[in-house]
Amino acid sequence: MEKVPMTERGYAELKEELRRRQQEERPRIIQAIAEARAHGDLSENAEYHAAKESQSLNEGRISELEDLTARAEVIDVSKLSGDRIKFGATVKLVDEDTEEERTYQIVGDQEADVKKGRISISSPIARALIGKGEGDTVEVAAPGGARSYEVIQVRWA
Structure with missing residues (x-):
């Protein structure tokens, strides 16, 4: 199971x-x-x-x-810590093309809701972010083409 x-x-x-x-x-x-x-x-x-x-x-x-x-x-996300992104992390990103900032929390598939800033652990962006830290750059293969993001902040809410 x-x-x-x-x-x-x-x-x-x-x-x-x-x-x-x-x-x-x-x-x-x-x-x-x-x-x-x-x-x-x-x-x-x-x-x-x-x-x-x-x-x-x-x-x-x-x-x-x-x-x-x-x-x-x-x-329990409140008991998590560290400087690397993993499940439960709240991540602030900046799109390197548009300079647009976005904040996402990485959650389970059933609770994902992009409008509320919660993305699924199995989504392409979350998979690209796992293991990264502040200052790292990630390439995400998005439906509209590859996007590049810089990780600005990793926090545990």
């Missing part, structure tokens, strides 16, 4: 989604199925089929979340 690395925040978010889907969504969907059943003929009942599809999607996600939380390897 392969462990899935994630931060404490990411683990808490998955547990909350699992709780919500089991305790709120599941009963709501069951109620919707019961109401749709009461309307009679199920073969042409769009509400019934929509509710059953919703149930299938919800149960699939519940199974996925149960698997992920069971395999989670929760890493």
Whole structure:
């Protein structure tokens, strides 16, 4: 069974989604199925089929979340330190072409959200950054072509 690395925040978010889907969504969907059943003929009942599809999607996600939380390897980022980039590090970069600064935290696949500044450990930029330190330059093969970044700061939040 392969462990899935994630931060404490990411683990808490998955547990909350699992709780919500089991305790709120599941009963709501069951109620919707019961109401749709009461309307009679199920073969042409769009509400019934929509509710059953919703149930299938919800149960699939519940199974996925149960698997992920069971395999989670929760890493307490506050206990990490060092001058080299690894999982959990918050890294400030500057694009060497545009001089644009960006800050990313390297997190597990399930909690990655570029809009919130969290990139997956398996993303091309994170893989290029692992093992680097302040002042190092990294080349990243991006979809729009190769990008070059300089590491300005490595911190542990």
